[in-house]
Amino acid sequence: MCADRDASEKAAAILAADPDYLVLRRLPRRARYAAGACNDVRRALYVDVETTGLEVRSDVIIQFCGVPFDYSSATGEVHEVHPAITCYEDPGRPIPPFVVAKTGITDEMVAGQRLDDAAITAAARESVLVIAHNAPFDRGFLDRRLPVFADKHWACSQQDVPWASQGFDSAKLEFLLYKHARTFYEAHRADEDVYAGIHLLATPFEDGVVPMRLLLENARRPVWRVCATGAPFESKDALKARSYKWNPQKSVWWRDVPDAERADEVRWLEEAVYKRPDATPLVEKIDPRRRFATDRT
Numbered sequence: 001m002c003a004d005r006d007a008s009e010k011a012a013a014i015l016a017a018d019p020d021y022l023v024l025r026r027l028p029r030r031a032r033y034a035a036g037a038c039n040d041v042r043r044a045l046y047v048d049v050e051t052t053g054l055e056v057r058s059d060v061i062i063q064f065c066g067v068p069f070d071y072s073s074a075t076g077e078v079h080e081v082h083p084a085i086t087c088y089e090d091p092g093r094p095i096p097p098f099v100v101a102k103t104g105i106t107d108e109m110v111a112g113q114r115l116d117d118a119a120i121t122a123a124a125r126e127s128v129l130v131i132a133h134n135a136p137f138d139r140g141f142l143d144r145r146l147p148v149f150a151d152k153h154w155a156c157s158q159q160d161v162p163w164a165s166q167g168f169d170s171a172k173l174e175f176l177l178y179k180h181a182r183t184f185y186e187a188h189r190a191d192e193d194v195y196a197g198i199h200l201l202a203t204p205f206e207d208g209v210v211p212m213r214l215l216l217e218n219a220r221r222p223v224w225r226v227c228a229t230g231a232p233f234e235s236k237d238a239l240k241a242r243s244y245k246w247n248p249q250k251s252v253w254w255r256d257v258p259d260a261e262r263a264d265e266v267r268w269l270e271e272a273v274y275k276r277p278d279a280t281p282l283v284e285k286i287d288p289r290r291r292f293a294t295d296r297t
Contacts, residue, residue: 024178027185029195033202034077042073045127046157046201048193049141050103052091056140056294060091062110063103064142065190068123069198076213078202085123086191088113103188117146124148129219133157133173133197135292136245143293153288155219157197161211162218176200180211223291224262227282228253228269235273242268245294256286 015021047066053059068082088110095107124130125148132138135156142149163171168179177183177196181203186192201212228239229252236246236253244253257265262283269281 022182024182024184027177027183027192027196027199030081030199032080034072034079038070038072038077038079040073041070041079042129043068043070043127044129044131044155045069045123046131046194046197047138047142048132048190048197049138050099050105050188050190051141052093052095052099054137056137056144059141061089061115061141061145062091062095062099062105063088063190064115064120065194066120066123067194067198068127071212073216076201076210076216078198078210078212081198084191084194085116085119087116087120089115105189115145120146121148124152127152129153129155131155131157131197131201131215133193135159136294139292140294150293151289153219154291154293155215156292157201157211157215160215160218161201162214166205173197173200180205218258219288219291222259223256223286224259224265225254225256225282225284225286225290226262226265226269227284228273229280229282231269231273238272252282256291 012023012025016023045066045068047064049061049065050063051059051061063086065084065086067084070079070082071077072079088105090110090113095105095110100106124146130139130149130152131154133156135154135158139149139154158171158173161171163176166180168176170176173193173196174185174187177185177200181200183196183199185196187196201215202210204210228235228244231239231253239253242255244255246253255265266281266283270277270279273279274281
């Protein structure tokens with residue numbers, strides 16, 4: 001460690017000990033988190049995509065990053081973090097200026113580039129779980145671009161970790177890194193977002209439990225898809241406000257809820273949307289491979 005680094009560390013330690021200061025450290029790219037052997041090791045693939053926009057049916061991927069990592073299926077502790085697969089793809093049209101401003105990805109960077117389908121597919125097949133922050137977004141694009149993802153079990157580091165009950169006011173990745181892991185990073189690039197997500201899941205709460213353990217617990221619980229079949233047109237704003245999504249192929253509003261919320265969700269539809277107790281919304285149990293699949297009602 002150089003002298004300047006030593007000086008920086010000493011200054012950071014002094015500031016960290018003062019309650020009037022908060023010290024943030026740059027996001028590390030660690031090859032391992034938990035030490036020691038693991039008898040129940042599993043492999044996950046953390047993914048992130050940058051795209052030309054937000055519409056899965058009309059926009060396309062311009063950058064992909066996937067990082068495989070090993071974890072304990074019992075404790076959720078993250079063990080070895082494997083090399084990243086990072087690649088660009090030429091969308092065949094100019095990248096919108098707002099995307100360039102947000103991500104720093106330019107037309108020149110993606111010109112003539114294509115995702116490494118073979119490497120991505122192999123990494124997905126070797127993993128028992130695919131994780132993303134805001135998984136419905138990433139899964140929508142990856143299911144369409146790479147068929148292997150349509151048959152994988154998915155989890156979401158934004159939705160499957162109960163951040164609110166842990167005292168966090170937002171579940172945005174950059175905010176959680178800052179508040180939970182006391183870390184900063186260059187957001188809105190797929191490679192940086194993936195390492196940020198893994199670091200977030202591996203950083204323990206005050207009680208020693210890692211977020212990855214809570215994610216696994218929630219990902220294993222039954223999920224139900226509630227479809228507001230035949231909902232009156234005038235109820236669309238109420239449904240959107242309650243996080244229902246619209247499936248244009250089947251002309252239905254839908255939402256996935258955990259088992260504990262199923263009865264309350266049906267009751268809400270009866271009272272707030274149908275406004276009659278004899279309504280019959282469609283409720284079906286979701287196969288783990290369909291979690292966060294946005295166009296499969």
